[in-house]
Amino acid sequence: MNQPLSHTDAQTVTLALIAVLLPFAAFVINFLVLGKSKATGWVSTLAILASAVLGITVFFKVWDKQVMHVQYLWFTIGTTKLYAGVLLNNLSVLLLALVSVIALPVHIYSTAYMNDDEGYGHYFRYLSFFCFSMLALVVVDNLMLFYAFWELVGFSSYLLIGFWFTRDSAVIANKKAFIMNRIGDIGLLTAIIILFTQYHTFDIAALFGSDGLIVRSVITHGEWVGPVGHIPAVWQYVAFGGIFLAVAAKSAQFPLHTWLPDAMEGPTSVSALIHAATMVAAGVFLLGRAYALFTETELTILAFVGCFTAFMAATIALTQNDLKRILAYSTISQLGFMVMAMGVGAYASSLFHLATHAFFKCLLFLVAGIVIHQVKHIKDDNNLDIDPQNILHLGGLRKKLPLTFIAAIIGGLALIGLPLTSGYLSKDGILIQSFEWSEGRNIFFKLVPTFGLLNTWLTAFYVSRLIIKVFFGEFRLQKMNPHIKIHIGDGSWQYKLPLILLAVCCLFPLFSLNPLLYEDAWLFHGFFQINFLVRSNMYHTIIPALVNVLSIGVMYGAWMLYVKRNTWSVPQTGFLFRMSCNEWYIDKFYNRVIVKFVLILSDTLYWFDIKVVDGLVNLIQSIGIAFSKMAAWFDHYIIDGLLNLLAAVVQGIGDFARRFQRGKVQYYLYSMLLALIVVFILKILIWT
Amino acid sequence: MITLTHFMVVSAGLFCIGLFIIVSKKNAIQVLLGIELMLNAAILNMVAFSRYDRVNNGGQMFALFAIVLAAATTAVALAIILNVYRRYKTINPDEINQLKDQ
Amino acid sequence: MVQVMFYVMSFVTLGSAFIVAAGKNLVRSIFMFFITLFGLAGLYVLALADFVAVTQVVIYVGGILVLILFAFMLSGKQALAALDQQKSKFISLKNFPAFILAGLFLVVMLNIILKANAPGLQWIQDAKSGHNIIPVNESMVNNIGINLMTRYLLPFEVISVLLMLALVGAAHLARKEEKV
């Protein structure tokens, strides 16, 4: 493991470490020194800027060149030595660079966005802490540490969702998010423990490496046989299940996705960074890390779950009216897409999509943030009682927020996946590969690509709906309240710069010089085992065309529907609509059934504790007391009783005798004489 | 002929009257009178029997002694009664019961 | 004649004693007691003990009764007032036990006296036969005086000392106590 590193390698690792630790330093400085001062924002921003620069540097040094792995002994437990270290390979440096680069505009944006908030200092503290955890998560080489940062990411997300902790909805949302993530965490922990039991190590490189322990183990005869031991095969499935839970929780896959829409209670900039671009992608990252573990069946399960999630979220997004909620469901849908990609073996495409999605979803959220911020200004200026996030109040903002509008268009097109955008490249890759995957399998497997395809059209529809409702038509708020004053704009450079930066990143050149062929993307080549780079079949041509033509059709339909007000419209009362609007009733089901069940169970157990366990103790106690009372009674009445009886007799006699002693001389005399006379009488009687 | 029995019957009657007085009266002085009566009953007996002792006159002697003692007794008893009266404001023997417990 | 005298004297004695017992008024009781004592003195004379009778009259009537009368006549009005408040009747339920007792005693004593048959006792018969009996016409005063100074000297002296002690004691008890 510890082969001597060359000078440059050591330098690279150091740079990576610095990139990771800078946000932490910013966090410490903010926490200990700066407090609530506005300087916190700039400290954090500078730190992330430096991190981004270092991240990119490291990226270029490592990408496609070499794998670096450095570790130091952390502690020893029993005979197991735990190492803490850094593992830099294509996957980690990609994420390292991606996270730091995306975090930068969000930081800049936040300095303006959070400017008026009381918790400005807190905000940047948390944000820096999140960046640190996230960056550390991607570079660590050890499952224990991975788990640690995995949870810390969740923790910082918890802090940020509940940032406005005086709002009940926010704190309920962050609790929900943390607990949902906790479910994933224990899954991950279980998986880690299983792997540790099987392989006696926590080292990621040793476990998942190309000739790692997992690759060399097989499942035979119901046993999972590895190089150093074997356990029943079922635990391999449990390990998969654990990792799946972890992924589902972090990346908001069905059935653990419900926290993500609620997590939109946090500041929008946070949603952009954490709940759209980076943290939620950690699940996909974990899939990438642990890819070697999965068997064919397990991958298929992933594909189906991802596909289902994507479809479900897309249908829900169709009918939501909350700006951020639409984007949240869109995120879930896209994440489902990535998971599906992992499942169908499109490993590279999945990560590619992760990268591109990070940019355009972040962009869309920032756009949403600007819109919400501006509408909130209107609301505050005019004392309106409205929800600034409700798209039904908006409209026609393209003239008032021109730059935002352009950014939204770019982001939206990228999300739909039209050519010339980065989304086109990554999405088509996934679709094509999923078709290829289903090739030669039975009809059931065709569902996955079919729904994937369907999904893109749904995406096209809800994105169009969103953009049209917000930016086209006329400002409905003004229509309802004609007197309100409106002076809004794109805002300061802190808003504009991030938008421009991200919008540029959403276009194709960053990833591929050829705007139409995803195979040419450099990112694609960075990952191993890509076996169908050749344009061998018709899918490579038909699918992009099909997707794009139909998407445009759908967008036109949406345009007609919402802008031109054509006659046909979707029935707003149907079962499907209600199902979509209520988010498939999943959350309600959880609250009504599972949460209630747990609460009832805990109440029952508490009742059990009080009544039965404690009751038993009290019963024993009562029996003891009863016994002792009986003994006391016996003691008191029988044993003491005898004594008392004796005493009473004596006393009675005494009392009786005392009656004669009442101090009356004559009485004494009388009795004396009486006695005497009695004696006399007797004497006489005897005598005679 | 006056026999001894006559005297003894009179003495017995006197004694019983004295006894009755002692037991029933609620007045210490009357009780004292009762005592004197009983004493006199006794003296009467002695005097009656002394007739048959010409030489030594034992009965009469003891009658004399008894009379003298009765005088002394009376004197002391009266003194006591006076004292008792001063302390208790009563000479009812029933009420002079401070020796009793309770 | 002598017998009549005896019955009269007995009646006077017992009757006055009965009045003493029945009387409510203390002063009257005392005067009745006076009569009883005289009656008794008469009985002593009939029993041929004239010296004792005289002594009886002198000491009892002259000494004790006067002492009693003086004692509470000198002790103040309240004493007399308190003593007067005797409301109980002679025959009442309260006195019933006393009646029974006295009655029983009387019955028993009479019984014994009659059974004992005193004149038939051995030593009395001996005295009769040995003329150790006081004759009716002989004065015993001389004999008493001799006996007193010879045979009964010790008791006489002891009695005199006792008498003195009693008188001193009585005087001490009866004096007014200083306020404590």
Next chain:
Amino acid sequence: MNILTLLIFAPILFGFIILLLPSSWRASFKYITLIATLLQLGISIWIYLNFKTGPTNAGINFVDEFQFVQKLPWIHLDLGSAGSMQIDYFVGIDGISVTLLVMTCLVMVIAAVASWEIKGNLKGFFALFLLLDMAVIGVFCALDFFLFYTFYELMLLPLYFLIGMWGGARREYAAIKFFLYTLFGSVFMLLVMVGLYLSVKDPVTGNHTFNMIYMMDQANYIQGSVFSVLSNATLLGMPARTVGFVVLFIAFAIKVPVVPLHTWLPDAHVEAPTPVSIILAGVLLKIGGYGIIRICMSLFPDVAHSGAFWLGLLGVISILYGAFNALAQRDLKRMIAYSSVSHMGFVLLGLASQTAEGVSGAVMQMVSHGFLSTMLFFLVGVVYNRVHNRDIYNFRGLGTLMPKYTVYIMIAFFASLGLPGFSAFIAEAFSLAGAFKSHSVNGLLPYWMAVCGSVGILLSAAYLLWTLQRMFFGKIALKGGDIWKNALTDLNTRETLTLLPLALMALALGLMPSLVFAKINDSVLALVEFLQIK
């Protein structure tokens, strides 16, 4: 002067000083107590730093491998033909004890600081406090069973009075319940102790002995004696050694507490004054765990091996049952008390696994829980002192009112729900890892136990986060209105100074678990090896 002896008896000296001082000096008592505990902490840190590691210092079942040993004849009676009675004052520590000692000393300092709030009868309180302090340290150091038992019983007395006299509304009930429970356990322990005494001979002198180290070696057992492995004696129709193990286990399980025997704990904690709660949760529970390691499992390794499944099962039940019960609470202190039950379940699970990871995790969990529960109870005490109410439903939005307090409570909550970076995470993760590994290493525990145990981690998140959300977040709404609002001031300097070292310790142990693992590792390995021989 042996340093351990000094450590044990230092507090009692200060206790005497307090007893001798006139009551008018009562204001100084707390400072004297604080000085005593600080002195103790200093000594324990010195011991910790000078504690030698390495396979030759492992301890467990070799007398010469213990450190800081002092052995003095204490009670030696010549019983003629029956040999002579030999009770030694025998103290010494190995890796298992040393970390617990440091933890205990720190907790004692915190408890002393928490005693500032005590108002009535200071002399009695602090004298008892120091007596308790002595007994607790003594338990961790004693190597002679009789001495151990003496200290063990000596703990009960001051605790009973501390709860019964300075406690809350139902203090008598709680004190008596606590007393009966623990007395129930220790009385039977006495019987087993005597049985062991009669079964074991000192190989040097040939006398019966209470020396625990000798009791671990089967060669020292008299042939045909009750607890000898070879004799296969039975008690009440069951193997004698099983009975002995079960009895000792029950005695310590009450302390831990393990689920069916836990009900004294919520009552005692709720009614006890804050410093006593701190000692109860921080130290007393660890004595249960320590006793299971040092006595139950070491003296009866064969039974520990065959009964591991049941120990593990009890551990898992404690974890889940405690967590569910905590979820149902509305009294903050009661909730934390139940969470203690849940957390101590990990100790039992880790120990039952009899793997190096599991035992290390268990010891780590004890140390970690020592700090964290101290912190939690102290924090509850802060609110309770201000408004004399602990009902979770009566508070809302404390985060706005008491920001510093909320920071500490978040640290404490998240640390105890096993957030990485804090000690509980390492401890719970390795307890579970050990439990899971157990099946493939020594086949003691089935796999599913660890999986069930991990659900406890989820539930702990549920109840702690629910409390956070309910009490600390949201808009300010207090049952007591403005009076409470004024009363609920933020942490003062003394409280901050108390909480800070605890938080730092939890953090330090989480980041550098080797602080504990390095010291205990050799002992744990020796213990695991010792257990596997049987």
